[in-house]
Amino acid sequence: MTQQSKAGAVIRGTGVVAGLAHGPARWVVRPEALDPAAGSAGGASAGAGTAEGGSSDAGSAAEAGGSAGAPAPDEREVERGRERFAAAAATVARRLDQRAALATGVSAEVLTANAVLARDRGWAKEVTKELKKGAAVEAAAVAATESFAAKFAKIGGRQAERITDLRDLCARVVAELRGLPEPGIPAFDEPGILLADDLAPADTAGLDPALVLAIVCEHGGPTSHTAIIARQLGIPCMVAADGLSAVADGTRVLVDAAAGTVTVEPEEGPAAAAAEADRRHRAAAATWTGPAALADGHAVSLLANVQDGDGAEAAGAGPAAGIGLFRTELAFLDRADEPTHAEQVALYARVLGAFPDSRVVTRTLDAGSDKPLAFAGMTEEDNPALGVRGIRVDLLDRGLLDRQLDALAAAGRQVGGAQSSPWVMAPMVATVDEARDFADRCRSRGLTPGIMVEVPSVAVAVDRFLPHVDFLSVGTNDLTQYVMAADRMSPDLAALTDPWQPAVLRLIRTVADAARRAPDGRSIPAGVCGEAAADPDLACVLLGLGVTSLSVATAALPHVGAALAGVTLEQCREFARIALDSDTARDARDAVRAARG
Numbered sequence: 001m002t003q004q005s006k007a008g009a010v011i012r013g014t015g016v017v018a019g020l021a022h023g024p025a026r027w028v029v030r031p032e033a034l035d036p037a038a039g040s041a042g043g044a045s046a047g048a049g050t051a052e053g054g055s056s057d058a059g060s061a062a063e064a065g066g067s068a069g070a071p072a073p074d075e076r077e078v079e080r081g082r083e084r085f086a087a088a089a090a091t092v093a094r095r096l097d098q099r100a101a102l103a104t105g106v107s108a109e110v111l112t113a114n115a116v117l118a119r120d121r122g123w124a125k126e127v128t129k130e131l132k133k134g135a136a137v138e139a140a141a142v143a144a145t146e147s148f149a150a151k152f153a154k155i156g157g158r159q160a161e162r163i164t165d166l167r168d169l170c171a172r173v174v175a176e177l178r179g180l181p182e183p184g185i186p187a188f189d190e191p192g193i194l195l196a197d198d199l200a201p202a203d204t205a206g207l208d209p210a211l212v213l214a215i216v217c218e219h220g221g222p223t224s225h226t227a228i229i230a231r232q233l234g235i236p237c238m239v240a241a242d243g244l245s246a247v248a249d250g251t252r253v254l255v256d257a258a259a260g261t262v263t264v265e266p267e268e269g270p271a272a273a274a275a276e277a278d279r280r281h282r283a284a285a286a287t288w289t290g291p292a293a294l295a296d297g298h299a300v301s302l303l304a305n306v307q308d309g310d311g312a313e314a315a316g317a318g319p320a321a322g323i324g325l326f327r328t329e330l331a332f333l334d335r336a337d338e339p340t341h342a343e344q345v346a347l348y349a350r351v352l353g354a355f356p357d358s359r360v361v362t363r364t365l366d367a368g369s370d371k372p373l374a375f376a377g378m379t380e381e382d383n384p385a386l387g388v389r390g391i392r393v394d395l396l397d398r399g400l401l402d403r404q405l406d407a408l409a410a411a412g413r414q415v416g417g418a419q420s421s422p423w424v425m426a427p428m429v430a431t432v433d434e435a436r437d438f439a440d441r442c443r444s445r446g447l448t449p450g451i452m453v454e455v456p457s458v459a460v461a462v463d464r465f466l467p468h469v470d471f472l473s474v475g476t477n478d479l480t481q482y483v484m485a486a487d488r489m490s491p492d493l494a495a496l497t498d499p500w501q502p503a504v505l506r507l508i509r510t511v512a513d514a515a516r517r518a519p520d521g522r523s524i525p526a527g528v529c530g531e532a533a534a535d536p537d538l539a540c541v542l543l544g545l546g547v548t549s550l551s552v553a554t555a556a557l558p559h560v561g562a563a564l565a566g567v568t569l570e571q572c573r574e575f576a577r578i579a580l581d582s583d584t585a586r587d588a589r590d591a592v593r594a595a596r597g
């Protein structure tokens with residue numbers, strides 16, 4: 001750990017909002033109140049002024065977790081503790097409501113959701129249970145919180161990411177019980193980089209982007225509230241930055257959220273220049289309105305990735321030229337039963353209707369691995385990323401894919417016009433047989449068939465697949481996972497699953513070259529719809545490699561569009577040459593970034 005504090009040391013994490021920032025580190029101080037031991041009946045009531053325990057009962061105290069050694073209380077003491085907790089939680093909830101009223105969008109929603117959590121009856125009940133075991137009210141609050149945190153951690157996923165919200169609420173309630181000011185963000189007297197174990201939503205929602213240049217958390221995940229709000233505020237953000245605690249408050253750092261790095265005490269001149277260049281790029285993005293084109297006038301097909309009707313309509317209202325990836329499985333993740341034909345038609349028609357005159361690419365259900373669908377009939381597997389997922393689910397239930405294609409064809413007929421023969425692609429295709437079978441089933445319904453290029457077998461032998469399909473779309477997230485043999489979900493392997501890996505870029509070039517020279521003199525569209533396309537520098541490289549479209553999250557469109565507007569096709573080709581000529585992902589990124597300036 002100590003070596004990470006040295007000048008030039010690099011801490012790695014996961015970037016969740018791209019951007020670069022340079023400035024002094026400012027730590028959020030963790031409230032000591034969250035240490036259960038500090039809140040026990042014997043030692044935690046400082047400030048609150050009362051010892052919640054009463055008569056002695058060693059047996060119940062031993063069971064009390066945070067209250068070990070505390071005597072069993074009488075009913076009045078339990079009631080007093082319950083009332084004090086309820087009053088403190090109500091005060092915290094009221095303050096959150098007040099802040100929600102001043103906030104907008106996701107920030108307001110998050111603050112309101114946390115106010116609701118502060119009033120949660122289950123939490124209060126658990127606190128009473130702890131009080132009855134003899135815990136002081138603060139220890140009871142901490143123990144009840146930790147009991148829920150353990151349950152959330154067991155459930156995992158998004159629920160686990162709510163642990164931070166819960167602990168933050170608990171810290172606020174304990175501070176209130178002690179008569180102390182609420183814990184939170186330090187005062188910024190100059191712009192700086194906010195560092196934290198993990199940020200609480202109540203903190204993130206009130207951040208001033210003029211002062212907080214970037215956020216780096218030692219913990220947290222890409223879908224945590226911190227990430228969501230940072231994205232809304234446009235603040236570069238990194239999570240899972242292992243070893244961050246070794247960076248002392250006040251140390252100057254350079255955060256590169258796109259690369260997922262924090263450099264401790266970097267060389268001042270280059271760091272300041274890089275941050276300034278990034279600030280310029282972001283300012284250009286703020287004013288970019290499309291349509292996408294290169295500086296030499298070459299039009300670029302810049303499309304949106306969506307997952308439901310709302311997302312499609314939001315994309316339709318912006319500069320996207322269409323939809324390059326509609327992830328249908330994400331629309332049904334919470335469904336126990338397969339959506340009916342009518343439900344599917346309604347959803348697909350809404351998405352197709354968002355771009356009545358342009359391309360909308362629907363991906364058939366990519367169920368499995370990190371996106372389990374309850375109704376897809378999958379069983380638990382030891383190695384789900386290499387198991388039954390995507391088009392392979394057809395092995396379990398052939399009807400599922402057919403019914404989805406039927407619904408999409410019906411939606412296309414309903415919307416009509418340019419959408420009467422919707423583009424549809426299959427995920428996880430690995431063999432020519434699968435591609436041919438999928439294409440036949442699409443064509444028999446009047447659909448336009450394509451496949452994702454995400455299994456290396458397709459990229460390596462792409463010329464054998466081209467005769468069967470009308471378009472290709474490279475899913476760089478999975479392609480990188482499978483080329484590098486590195487789980488895309490593992491934060492420890494983030495350096496391997498970096499889409500700048502030259503081996504991945506070489507495969508993309510192979511695919512783009514082959515698609516341009518498809519059989520029968522055809523030129524088959526070959527786009528990229530993975531996260532790689534949302535990195536402005538890498539987007540330039542991908543165009544230089546010859547891909548025909550880029551599809552990115554709607555929020556990333558202006559960043560990519562503005563970057564493309566600043567370069568010519570010849571420059572993109574040069575960036576591609578530089579990247580392909582690199583030995584490592586980091587070298588490729590650094591060299592292209594330096595060339596782009």
Ligand SMILES: C=C(OP(=O)(O)O)C(=O)O
Binds near residue numbers: 454478531
């Ligand atoms: C776009 C992709 O698919 P997913 O939804 O699995 O990220 C990809 O793998 O790049």
